[in-house]
Amino acid sequence: MAVWLDSRRGAVRAAKALAAAIVTAALVGGCHQDMWSQPKAKAQSKNDMVFADSSNSRPTVPGTVAYGKADLDHEFETGYDRNGHLVKEFPMPVTPDLVKRGQDRFRIFCTPCHGELGDGQGFIAKRGFTQARPVGNYLTERLRNMPIGHFFDVITNGYGTMFPYRSRIVPYDRWAIASYIRVLQVSAHTPVSEIPADKQAELNAMKYTPDQDAPKELPIGPPPARELNAPGGQAGNRVASGMTTIPAATNGGRH
Amino acid sequence: MAQIFKPAMNTVCTVSIFVGAVVPFAILFTGSRITRGPLNTKVENPLDQPAPFSHKHHAYELGLDCRFCHTGVEDNAQAGLPATEVCMTCHSQIWTNSPNLEAIRKSWESNTPIQWNKVNTVPDFVYFNHSIHVARGIVCNNCHGPVNKMPMTWKGEDFRMMWCLECHKDPSKYLYKDDAHPELTPKQQVFNFYKKLAAGDPLTPEEQELADGLPQLVPPDKTHEGVALMKERGINVKQLKDCYICHH
Numbered sequence: 001m002a003v004w005l006d007s008r009r010g011a012v013r014a015a016k017a018l019a020a021a022i023v024t025a026a027l028v029g030g031c032h033q034d035m036w037s038q039p040k041a042k043a044q045s046k047n048d049m050v051f052a053d054s055s056n057s058r059p060t061v062p063g064t065v066a067y068g069k070a071d072l073d074h075e076f077e078t079g080y081d082r083n084g085h086l087v088k089e090f091p092m093p094v095t096p097d098l099v100k101r102g103q104d105r106f107r108i109f110c111t112p113c114h115g116e117l118g119d120g121q122g123f124i125a126k127r128g129f130t131q132a133r134p135v136g137n138y139l140t141e142r143l144r145n146m147p148i149g150h151f152f153d154v155i156t157n158g159y160g161t162m163f164p165y166r167s168r169i170v171p172y173d174r175w176a177i178a179s180y181i182r183v184l185q186v187s188a189h190t191p192v193s194e195i196p197a198d199k200q201a202e203l204n205a206m207k208y209t210p211d212q213d214a215p216k217e218l219p220i221g222p223p224p225a226r227e228l229n230a231p232g233g234q235a236g237n238r239v240a241s242g243m244t245t246i247p248a249a250t251n252g253g254r255h
Numbered sequence: 256m257a258q259i260f261k262p263a264m265n266t267v268c269t270v271s272i273f274v275g276a277v278v279p280f281a282i283l284f285t286g287s288r289i290t291r292g293p294l295n296t297k298v299e300n301p302l303d304q305p306a307p308f309s310h311k312h313h314a315y316e317l318g319l320d321c322r323f324c325h326t327g328v329e330d331n332a333q334a335g336l337p338a339t340e341v342c343m344t345c346h347s348q349i350w351t352n353s354p355n356l357e358a359i360r361k362s363w364e365s366n367t368p369i370q371w372n373k374v375n376t377v378p379d380f381v382y383f384n385h386s387i388h389v390a391r392g393i394v395c396n397n398c399h400g401p402v403n404k405m406p407m408t409w410k411g412e413d414f415r416m417m418w419c420l421e422c423h424k425d426p427s428k429y430l431y432k433d434d435a436h437p438e439l440t441p442k443q444q445v446f447n448f449y450k451k452l453a454a455g456d457p458l459t460p461e462e463q464e465l466a467d468g469l470p471q472l473v474p475p476d477k478t479h480e481g482v483a484l485m486k487e488r489g490i491n492v493k494q495l496k497d498c499y500i501c502h503h
Contacts, residue, residue, distance in 0.1 A: 038379040043333045046370065055368065104443065108320040112345070123317055129348045163344040168326050 077171055079152030086149030092172075094179050102180030105173045109165060114138065118184035133160055138181050139188045151178040296413035299400070302372045305358035306342075307407060315403040318453030321395060321446060329442065332384040336371055339363050374408050375399070381501050391488050392431045392441035393422075394448055394465055401468030403452050411468060423495040427481030428473050430488070431465070441488055 041047055041056040048054050075081055076091040092098070107116070113129055115122040118138035125135040136143065136159070143150075155174045158164035169177070192200060293300055313319045322328060327335035339362045346356055362369045377383050388398075395402055400411020412418055422429050433444040435456075451458065452466055465471040473481045485492065494500065 035380050036378045040379065042379070044336055045373075053367075059366075108322045108446075112317075112319060112323070124345055124349070127349060129345065161348055163340060163347070167338070167340065 079149035086147040088147040098176050099179050102176035105177050106180045138185055144185045148178050151181050297410050298413050299409050301407035301409040302374055304372055305369050307355050310402045310405045310408055328385045330386055334385045374410050382503055389445050390442050394431045394445050396465050397429055427485050430481055430484045
């Protein structure tokens with residue numbers, strides 16, 4: 001042993017072996033999950049490190065204005081003018097793109113209750129949402145004569161049993177939906193004779209009647225309504241009090 | 256001179272060669288099956304939730320759009336779980352006595368978020384972005400399994416890196432194209448797929464596979480279509496394999 005260590009070569013070899021053992025031990029001992037689960041706040045995740053309720057974010061204080069969302073264009077943001085009257089004109093040019101965007105959004109958020117035609121016969125309406133009061137029918141005289149700001153206001157703040165959609169639909173899309181509602185209103189009250197001849201043929205080929213899809217009897221009746229918010233009246237009048245957990249689009253999808 | 260090896264040593268040799276050659280592989284194979292199997296990855300393992308939410312009922316039987324609840328999916332990295340407010344949009348009026356919805360009502364009345372059990376997770380060093388995937392025509396079912404058939408939600412795929420790369424190496428096999436609605440953008444086609452399912456529209460064999468939760472593999476005779484789609488949608492395959500695409 002002593003002879004072996006005496007040689008310079010042997011000492012280097014022993015040092016190398018020792019170093020390899022230390023590195024191996026460090027690598028094996030270093031196997032842990034720190035990278036896998038990092039102490040950072042991810043959207044909608046649980047986090048016990050900061051707040052007592054384990055939430056990563058705080059509920060917004062009433063009246064909070066999101067960064068970059070200051071109410072600079074009052075009519076665009078609220079649907080009312082500065083005198084408190086509903087606006088009668090769109091605060092932007094109404095283009096085919098706007099209407100198409102409105103159709104796209106309408107079919108996500110509005111058709112469940114208001115139906116594809118806006119007649120208030122969506123599948124949720126048919127399943128019992130009409131118990132408290134009928135779902136709005138855009139094709140009525142009253143709503144056809146409403147200023148456009150009304151539709152923006154209802155989407156933003158809700159109406160009757162309808163919940164507010166301000167946390168789910170951005171203002172531009174709300175105006176887009178309002179423009180598509182106008183399209184539905186006009187199309188439902190336009191005589192076939194006023195449609196261009198080639199489009200008439202297309203329409204006749206479709207042979208669609210609104211009631212075709214309607215079930216013969218009401219499907220699955222809902223249980224009797226329960227008083228959700230006893231003193232405050234309709235549940236729909238209660239706006240989401242800052243408990244919205246939908247990630248805001250403010251970070252543009254970056255992390 | 257006596258024999259060194261007795262005849263019985265033949266058997267010992269055969270067995271030791273067999274054991275030495277096979278057992279290490281058997282251990283490796285078993286280990287990999289366990290770590291890659293549902294026991295570890297939790298695939299097709301429906302989790303208990305505070306309220307028994309059914310995607311099958313809401314997204315398929317009713318035909319509610321995915322984006323009604325997952326509002327972030329088009330613009331954000333996260334698709335997002337809906338706030339209690341979204342549940343109460345309908346359930347303030349419908350099924351208001353149902354015991355299944357007790358957790359929702361409690362959350363609404365106490366102004367406390369519901370703590371759902373997370374079904375799909377990626378490690379913290381992976382930065383997955385939903386918006387780009389749906390924008391290029393990857394259908395929800397491609398990664399999340401047959402969501403339209405899930406009474407309780409389970410994890411559709413194992414989300415191992417190898418699985419991600421399977422598509423990132425050649426997305427042409429997985430891009431969705433709806434030949435019945437060519438006027439729609441790839442993203443609109445993705446969500447229209449669920450409208451077609453709910454409406455009971457006729458499906459192509461590939462669409463049927465997608466609805467059943469099988470990976471939508473483009474048949475060999477249609478490969479060129481997938482490649483053309485990639486070009487049309489501006490998908491740069493070389494870039495897709497770069498590390499920073501997911502780890503930045």
